[in-house]
Amino acid sequence: MNWALRMSSRVLLRKRTAVDADTKPTRIVILGGGFGGVYAAMTLEKGLRRRDDIEIVLVNRENYFVFQPMLAEVLSGQMGILEPVIPIRRLCPRTHLYFRDISSVDVEKKLVTLAPGYRPRPLVLEYDHLVIALGDVTDFRFDPGLRAHALPFKNLSDTLRLRDHVLRVLGEAEIEDDDELRQELLTFVIAGGGYSGVEVAASLNDFVREVGPKTFGLEPEDIRVILIHSKERLLQRELHSSLGEYAQRILRRRGVELMLEHRLRSATETHAILDDGSRICTRTLVSTVPSSPNPLVESIALRQKKGKIIADRTMRVEGSTSEWALGDCALIPHPSGEGDCPKTAQFAVRQATTCAHNILAAIDGRPAKTFNFTGLGSLGVLGHRTAVAQLPGGLKLSGLLAWLAWRTIYWWKLPGIDRKVRIALSWLLDLVVPPELVQSKFDPPQAMVHAHFEPGEYVIREGDVGDRLYIIIQGKAEILKPGSFVSEPEVMAEVGPGEIFGEMALLDGNRRGATVRCLEPLDVFTMAKNEFSHLVNFLPDLRRNVEQIAKQRQSTTPEPVPSDDACSTS
Amino acid sequence: MNWALRMSSRVLLRKRTAVDADTKPTRIVILGGGFGGVYAAMTLEKGLRRRDDIEIVLVNRENYFVFQPMLAEVLSGQMGILEPVIPIRRLCPRTHLYFRDISSVDVEKKLVTLAPGYRPRPLVLEYDHLVIALGDVTDFRFDPGLRAHALPFKNLSDTLRLRDHVLRVLGEAEIEDDDELRQELLTFVIAGGGYSGVEVAASLNDFVREVGPKTFGLEPEDIRVILIHSKERLLQRELHSSLGEYAQRILRRRGVELMLEHRLRSATETHAILDDGSRICTRTLVSTVPSSPNPLVESIALRQKKGKIIADRTMRVEGSTSEWALGDCALIPHPSGEGDCPKTAQFAVRQATTCAHNILAAIDGRPAKTFNFTGLGSLGVLGHRTAVAQLPGGLKLSGLLAWLAWRTIYWWKLPGIDRKVRIALSWLLDLVVPPELVQSKFDPPQAMVHAHFEPGEYVIREGDVGDRLYIIIQGKAEILKPGSFVSEPEVMAEVGPGEIFGEMALLDGNRRGATVRCLEPLDVFTMAKNEFSHLVNFLPDLRRNVEQIAKQRQSTTPEPVPSDDACSTS
Structure with a gap:
């Protein structure tokens, strides 16, 4: 058994070694810290006040619960920026909290694997009961x-x-x-x-x-x-x-x-x-x-319909004994008999309390309750x-x-x-007091980002400050002859997938020597000047590649625009 | 005159076209939004209440002023996270505010060039009087x-x-x-x-x-x-x-x-x-x-000593008529006659009010005041x-x-x-109420980051999840034979500047197949898996390079660790 195996098995078993194997607590793992997950944990905590044979684990990416209905008030400045969120720790003080991404869920082995924390090792959690409350996502994957x-x-x-x-x-x-x-x-x-x-x-x-x-x-x-x-x-x-x-x-x-x-x-x-x-x-x-199924939910081997896990009105997943699902990622029949429960916080919260009750009932061999809530309006x-x-x-x-x-x-x-x-x-x-105006730059510039252009749009313009390199993922663009931009654009070259452009301004100066215009819907991957310089400086092969491309282009291009022109006209 | 020239000259002249050339306002440009810069603008605004022949411009990277002494209270949660900062706009409502980086200052032509905003073009501001209040920086440049x-x-x-x-x-x-x-x-x-x-x-x-x-x-x-x-x-x-x-x-x-x-x-x-x-x-x-001179200050062609601009007790820069300096970036004689003014907010604020007074005096041909404050304690x-x-x-x-x-x-x-x-x-x-515990992830993971290692430290360990590629900038590391990590490390290869490592786990699976240990102080540039995949997918030449290196290494390496081992020991 190698080192990695030993490390991960140690992690895997850690919570179990605390108590004797015979008396090891039943572990309920909750995935998700939205209305469904947090209210499930809160209800479970209440039900466990005087017992320690059950432990609750909650996994969520963020360490806070978002009170979604109030998020818009932060935008208008009516509310401080942290006010509509609540640290999960304050709501569920007795729950073990893991603030990590979830890598995978294995329902056969009853294991949840989390992304690495400070050391590059996955963390694996065994479960006896699993509550899937992962919600849905705003999904731009397809565009x-x-x-x-x-x-x-x-x-x-x-x-x-x-x-x-x-x-x-x-x-x-x-x-x-x-x-x-x-x-x-x-x-x-x-x-x-x-x-x-x-x-x-x-x-x-x-x-x-x-x-x-x-x-x-x-x-x-x-x-x-x-x-x-x-x-x-x-x-x-x-x-x-x-x-x-x-x-x-x-x-x-x-x-x-x-x-x-x-x-x-x-x-x-x-x-x-x-x-x-x-x-x-x-x-x-x-x-x-679009509000779409959570990709992680789709990867779980449980019966689904349109990316949602099918559960009954006790919140138990169809055909499972240890898995439960609720909230926006679950398909639960509406108590009225017509259709399914809507994706609202009202329903998620009540589903969570029913689910928590039913898990404890299942552990203790009591009968399950069915969900009877039909909504309180909107x-x-x-x-x-x-x-x-x-x-x-x-x-x-x-x-x-x-x-x-x-x-x-x-x-x-x-x-x-x-x-x-x-x-x-x-x-x-x-x-x-007037609304808050502090701009806190929570989103620093990224070294590498994707960008999309539609036909006719300018990707770079002659004379601009050149601060990024472009790598074409798909689509086509045309490079226009310098000086021809304003009057009659003259095409110098076409570039397509796998080709790069914008390297010249980054290598020789900082003004764009030519204009690039999108021909067919264009997806590019752009890299900031600073990072690009590091790459070409430290990877000699890449530097040779880029210099070669630049040289070929330069031979067909007149002098680039001088870089100090901005100051020469005062 | 090409397009870029026309664009930038338009920007350059914009504020001046509003009024007739004969009556164009005198422009005071303040660089920096700390105690010095903001109090200078506030004092100037007071002095200009009934005149419109002078316009004030302030340039700062952030849109807020930081009340530094209270920053530590945010750490301990005694204060909300935006409370010790104040939007500059609220303090100086009549000042024209430019929240941009400063690219350069040309004291000969009396121009300040700012970094581009939403369009990749620099913005150039002419000035009649320039107040340099750029403070100092915590400078890790040399390490x-x-x-x-x-x-x-x-x-x-x-x-x-x-x-x-x-x-x-x-x-x-x-x-x-x-x-x-x-x-x-x-x-x-x-x-x-x-x-x-x-x-x-x-x-x-x-x-x-x-x-x-x-x-x-x-x-x-x-x-x-x-x-x-x-x-x-x-x-x-x-x-x-x-x-x-x-x-x-x-x-x-x-x-x-x-x-x-x-x-x-x-x-x-x-x-x-x-x-x-x-x-x-x-x-x-x-x-x-170390608290070091601001690199931008060092680049300005004014007389300096240890990276600070030498000014007199009227805040005027030595040998200049239009430039003024104050606060932590200026060297101003202490009114007591001994040494220079200390770098404190108290001094910066009083220097700012004196400076504002003296600029208006210079414009109107009145005599200047000298700075007489000697401190109020600490x-x-x-x-x-x-x-x-x-x-x-x-x-x-x-x-x-x-x-x-x-x-x-x-x-x-x-x-x-x-x-x-x-x-x-x-x-x-x-x-x-108890202290705030929301962790807001203001600092998302960066695609490309620098890292430093000291001799004996492990850079990557066999069995770890492989999520980054490493490019050596300087220093040396040794690659240890798989399986030899725990007992007696056997060196397989040495790597140095310009070489890459860690590519194998990124290409074939996600566990590290070998251990890398630092030999000589090592500076690396690391790239996240996701971005690395994009680069090799879209840059065929780079892919060939990397595959070649991986192939050479693979031929001297046994089978990599299987990537699903974390789950196999339950």
Whole structure:
């Protein structure tokens, strides 16, 4: 047995050596720290108050639970940036917490493998009962343009990244004299007209329309906020038509442009591209769709339908004795007998408590309970003290009253007194102090990133500062003759998959000597100048390759633009 | 004139076209958004209330001003993470703000060139008066080990990164069964015994000793916090010896180990290396030294001494009529006649107001004022309601009284009512709710990073998960025969500058087939698996290179470790 084997088996067995083999505790492993996972752990902790024959383990990538309904308030600055999240440790003090990525789940051997931590070794956990509550993901896998250029809005990092981005865009718009670029910077596009999309559009709109003119000195009419939705009405699936129409009226009155019956197809750095081929010039694109199955869930060998695990109304996975599934990653029959449970926090929380009860019942040989919850209605906020609510018994609310109901209900539902106090104070503060404007650069520039371009777009322009190298993954581009950019573009060469361009400015100076324009939808992998220099400096073979390409191109190109031109015209 | 020239000249001249050439405003450009820069802008704004013949421009990388003395409170969770920073826009509403990096300063042509924003073009600003207030930097340039593995503690991002890191380390220590690694994870090393180092050590110590045992279930005796200082006493330069000794007593009593008369020489991922060659095993190394001249300042063609710009007591740069310098990047004679002004916020703020006055005096042809401030004493916090203070007239304070003085004075000095309210509330909250534990992953994993190793350290170990490729910049390493790692290491090959290793696990599977050990101080450039795969997939020449190397090595190597071994021993 080699070293690696010994190390991992030691890890594997560690929790079990603490007690005698006969009395080793039953281990319940919960995957996921959303509403489903955290409420399952909380309910289990309550049920285990006086016993130590059962241990609870929870695995999640982040060390916090996100109270999703309040995430949009961070965007508009009504709430501090950490307020809608709660450290899981505070909610489940008796649960063993593993904040790692999950590499794989083996239901046959009853093992969960986690990604390495500080040492490059996987960590393997045995389980007796497994609760799968992994939720779903905003999945841009199938479109390289969206993956590279659209921002999701699902967790705290997404929110902070979007906030930072919006603040940067406003600051740059203030000092930009190029009208076209300023217009791009001040156009904000949101795709998806469900609760999440509507809430983001509403709070983003409130925020930019408040601080844009007042603090950044921008013209209100230069600001555009566009919400794209595939259906003919906002919140069509979630709410009664009169409430959906009310939401549309409110958003339109506050300046949000609605593009209904349209879908976002792809994106580039400067455009949102719709299904009919039309393009919106923008530097800010948020997409709350498509909400797709979690790839990890798909990899688990349990019966699934459309990427969701099939469970019964006790939350037990079909055909399993030790696996349970709930929340957005599970397909659970609706107690009414019609269809399946909807993907909402209300349902996830109740499924979690039922599941926790049933696991303990299974361990103790008691009968299982079935899930009987049918929903309490639905609430969505439209920004600026307005909301829509549909309550049980067909009661409908809108406007300030619905907004007060929204705040009261969600505040009440916040787990933990600590966060309740902080958020109440934050709401009070919001009445007296202006919104937070600190841009914290949570998202430092990456050395290597993907980018997508659509035909006709310029990838690099002659005279630009050359700060990245481009490697073509797929698609085609044309290199235009220097000097020919403005008048009649003359094509010098075409480049395709596996070819690189943009290396010349990085090797010889820092201005682009030629213009490159996209011919066919282009996916590139770009590397920052600094990292590229390191690579060519330390990998002699690569340097020879790149120099050769540069030499061939140079022989067909006139003198490059001198690099000090920016200062020569004062 | 080509396109690039036209674009940049347009940018260059934009602010000037707004008004007639005869009446174009005088432009004062301030570089830096610290105490010096922001207070200069604030004072100028006050002086310009009723005139529009002068415009003020401020350039800073961040959009916020950091109230440095309170940064350490964020670490200990006594303050929210954005509270000690203030958006510059709120402090200087009439100043034109450019949040960009500065590329160069040309004092001959009176031009400042900024890095590109959303379009890859530099932005050039003309100036009539230039205020240089760029501060200094924590500079690890000369040691690749420190650059790669030590955390500075200068601005908000440093603080957030350190906070996140400490929370991750505590969480991993809780689930780690390897005693050696747990000890490494729970050892925190801080270098520098000035105010900054002492404050970081004190608040980090408070934080880990509070939450470590209580929330993470760690043993208090496993936690080590070590403060390294080159002098024989803490705060030797800043305070009277009795106060320095008091600080030492307090820190020691609270569990901080002091290593006086030692210097940090270098660092690796797992070690802090001292000047006497001794090594401390740690995963957390904060260095507040060396405080070095800002490289941008050094590049400006003005008379300097030790990287600081020489100015007189009116803040005017020696031999200049349009350039002014102040704060930590300037050398200004002390009004007492002895030596130069110290690098403190007190001095920077007063220099800024004098400078602002003198610029307006120069524009209007009035006489200049000279700087007459000689200091108001000095204050430093030792964590947990204790501080030391040395006031004018030789008055010395320590303990709770000094801490109350510290809070009162700094709270009072906070610019802006908005932040005063938020911080007061935060302090109140701190009395009733436990410290914040959200780990926000502000620092996502980088595709390409530098790393440093010292002789004898393992770079990769057989059986580890292989997730990075290594390119040697300098130094030497040996590759050990598979299986020989534990018993008697047998050397298979030596690798040196320009060579790569670690490619095999990335190409064939994911476990390391051999062990690599550092022979001579080793600097490597590492690339993450994902990015490496992209590169070799899309650059055929590079792929051929790498495959060739792998093939050569493989021919001298037995079978690699199978990659599914982690699961095979349950």
